[in-house]
Every structure is written in structure tokens, then in C-alpha cells.
Amino acid sequence: MFEFSSKMNDERIEEIGENHVGTSAKTPLRADAFDITDEEKIERIQESVKDILTTLGLDLTDDSLQGTPKRVAKSFVNELFMGLNPKNMPKASTFDNNYNYGEMLVERNIVVYSTCEHHLLPIIGRAHVAYISDGKVIGLSKMNRIVEYFSKRPQVQERLTMQVVQAMQEALGVQDVACVIDAKHLCVNSRGIKDIESSTVTAEFGGKFKEKETKREFLEYLKMNTSFE
């Protein structure tokens, strides 16, 4: 049977494509995270889910429940946590800024659907990402894809925000990148304190976005109404 070793290995994690992410913002992956295939992971997780549901007292021979362990395992590996696998990292195509656009570009209202790593419950919200070009521009949809990729991990919102900024900085070769995320955590809304109203705002400001005026301009754009709403 496959055994996970408990030691983290920074070199190994760099090999698998997290070298753009600062140490403090790294998802704590095990050194042997990719020693088994996704198919093997699905098989193993399926057995664990069977165990959980059986322990809860459910009869897994029931027509509706019998496929649940496999469904949960597949959704973990292929969907909810697909961002743990660097093979799913989006290719962030960049282009030369031939038109010399010199202002900030803001991609607003990117839907965030992530999972809280403390309770494995959904985090649902919006991310707003901005950068100022220093010669390169990035395809708009790539910003949404970067947010999606890092969202599909067990997360804390602070780390997600930092990972998005660091991946954009790497892709564009600039420090001038910012991200604000406003999200609801179902672990706060639906259980525990059960506060359905509160949401969490996190922000990461790189380079020029640390300056008061640039930060203010970015935050002003977030307040703008769009004419098509």
C-alpha cells in the first residue's frame, strides 16, 4: 500500500512549478504529493469517503448513495482541488504592449469558488485583480484562470490573494500587481457562529500599488458601476 512520508521538501515543490510563489504563500504540499497518479488518488479517496459515510451510519447499498464515494473522490481530484496539481496551471499568455497602454488594467468581479482548508466548506466571492504593464500585457481571461487555479485548492483567503498576485507578477515580470478578494466563508455563514451576513476582504498590493494614490485609484475603479448591469 502507498505510504505518504511526512516530510516537506522545498526543492521538490520548486520542481513541480511553485517557484514563483513566495515561501509564506506556498500551499503546504508534501514532498510525495505527486508520487501517485490522479486515478490512484481517486481510488484511495473513494475508500476513505466510504469509510466516513459508513461510520455516519449510512447504507451505501442504497441506490442514491452507492455512487457517492466515487463522485466525491472525482470532484475532489478533478474539480474542487484540481489546483493542487501543477499540470493544471493555466498557461498565462502574454503579449508585447505594442500599443503602449500606460495605465492600470483592472479585471473586476472574477468569481471565486474555493474551499476553506479548515472545514472543507465553500468560500464564495469575487476577486478584483489589477496590474500596470512594464512592456508585457496578459490575456484578460488568463487573469480569471489564475484566480480559478489557485481557488481550486484547500485555501485560506489570505494565501489565495497572495498566490494570485505572485503568479501575475511572475507572468508579467512586474511587481505592480494587486488583488482584492471579498468572499463568504460557509464555515462562518452556515455552521459555528452562523453569521450569514459577514464576508471577508483580503488584499495584496505589490510595487506601485503600495503607493497611496495608485491604491486609491484601483479601489475607486472597484466602486464604479458598469453601464451594462
Ligand SMILES: Nc1nc2c(ncn2[C@@H]2O[C@H](COP(=O)(O)OP(=O)(O)OP(=O)(O)O)[C@@H](O)[C@H]2O)c(=O)[nH]1
Ligand atoms: N484567517 C483565516 N481564517 C479562516 C479562513 N477560513 C476559515 N477560517 C477560520 O479558521 C478558524 C478555525 O478555528 P478553530 O477554532 O480551529 O475551528 P472551529 O472550532 O470550527 O471554529 P468556529 O468556526 O469558531 O466554530 C475559524 O475561526 C474559521 O473562521 C481563512 O480563509 N482565513
Ligand SMILES: [Zn+2]
Ligand atoms: Zn472554514
